Amino acid sequence: GEDVEQSLFLSVREGDSSVINCTYTDSSSTYLYWYKQEPGAGLQLLTYIFSNMDMKQDQRLTVLLNKKDKHLSLRIADTQTGDSAIYFCAETHGYALNFGKGTSLLVTP
Amino acid sequence: GAVVSQHPSRVICKSGTSVKIECRSLDFQATTMFWYRQFPKQSLMLMATSNEGSKATYEQGVEKDKFLINHASLTLSTLTVTSAHPEDSSFYICSARGTSYNEQFFGPGTRLTVL
Numbered sequence: 325g326e327d328v329e330q331s332l333f334l335s336v337r338e339g340d341s342s343v344i345n346c347t348y349t350d351s352s353s354t355y356l357y358w359y360k361q362e363p364g365a366g367l368q369l370l371t372y373i374f375s376n377m378d379m380k381q382d383q384r385l386t387v388l389l390n391k392k393d394k395h396l397s398l399r400i401a402d403t404q405t406g407d408s409a410i411y412f413c414a415e416t417h418g419y420a421l422n423f424g425k426g427t428s429l430l431v432t433p
Numbered sequence: 434g435a436v437v438s439q440h441p442s443r444v445i446c447k448s449g450t451s452v453k454i455e456c457r458s459l460d461f462q463a464t465t466m467f468w469y470r471q472f473p474k475q476s477l478m479l480m481a482t483s484n485e486g487s488k489a490t491y492e493q494g495v496e497k498d499k500f501l502i503n504h505a506s507l508t509l510s511t512l513t514v515t516s517a518h519p520e521d522s523s524f525y526i527c528s529a530r531g532t533s534y535n536e537q538f539f540g541p542g543t544r545l546t547v548l
Contacts, residue, residue: 328476359539366439366526366541367477417479419530420467421537425476 328424330413335430342400344427346413351394353415358387358398361410361426370398370411405431435461437529439540446517447548453513454543456527462507463529467537468500471524483510517547 329347336342348356354375359367373380373387373396380387386399396413408431414421436459446452456466464485469477481502482490489502499521501513510529514521526542 364542364544367528367539369538412476418482419465420479420482421477421528422479423476426474 328413328415328422330411330424330427332425333428333430335432336403338403338405338431338433340403342398342403342407342429342431344398344400344411344413344429346396346398346424348394348396348413348415348422348424350415350417350422351391355416356387356389356396357414357421358385358396359412359414359423361412363409367412400429403429403431405433407431435459435529435531435536435538437463437527437538437540439525439527439543441543442541443544443546445546445548448518449516451513451515452517452545453511454525454527454545456510456512456529456540458508458529458538461529461531463510463531464507465530466504466510467528467530468502468510468512469526469528471526471542473524477526480512514545517545519547521545522547 355372357372358370371382384401388397410426410428412423412426414423438457440455466483468480471477480495483502483504485504491497504510528537528539
């Protein structure tokens with residue numbers, strides 16, 4: 325089947341904005357998610373967006389959704405070193421989730 | 434928020450032995466739990482969907498006789514890796530679906546190493 329696609333690596337300087345992009349596969353996906361994974365840990369839900377929305381803002385996080393292109397992005401404002409982690413986008417797959425391969429975000433001082 | 438625990442967090446076993454991993458929803462009831470597998474630097478791959486009181490639904494390519502799933506109560510699902518081999522070494526993560534369709538809470542994962 326098709327894969328949820330993400331760029332594998334992103335490096336930003338502390339204080340800059342980070343934008344992580346994702347292309348998903350299922351146009352009928354009801355919700356789209358962003359998860360954060362720190363080394364050796366499980367997944368932490370950062371935010372999600374309902375498919376009838378095109379933008380959602382939650383403090384430093386902004387999610388943009390382009391349903392026509394099946395494109396999802398996550399913008400992190402004022403990126404901090406503690407934001408360094410792997411970020412996964414996910415689409416719904418029945419009741420489960422179908423994940424991208426993850427984008428490794430490195431924040432440098 | 435809802436909490437999902439997994440036990441053990443790490444396990445090392447010899448080839449040929451069986452290993453049981455527990456997934457618990459601590460403060461909510463989960464009629465549906467999911468088991469994922471993650472290889473190093475890879476994404477999470479859904480292995481199976483576990484429904485309380487019924488048989489698990491396995492994804493294509495996942496051997497149900499090798500990965501036994503039991504969802505005996507609304508707060509506990511177990512994954513047993515039978516006759517484990519080195520290629521089964523991986524990070525196993527469970528998740529539990531909350532009362533709302535969009536909620537899914539993940540456990541911290543179990544690192545399995547088979548020698």
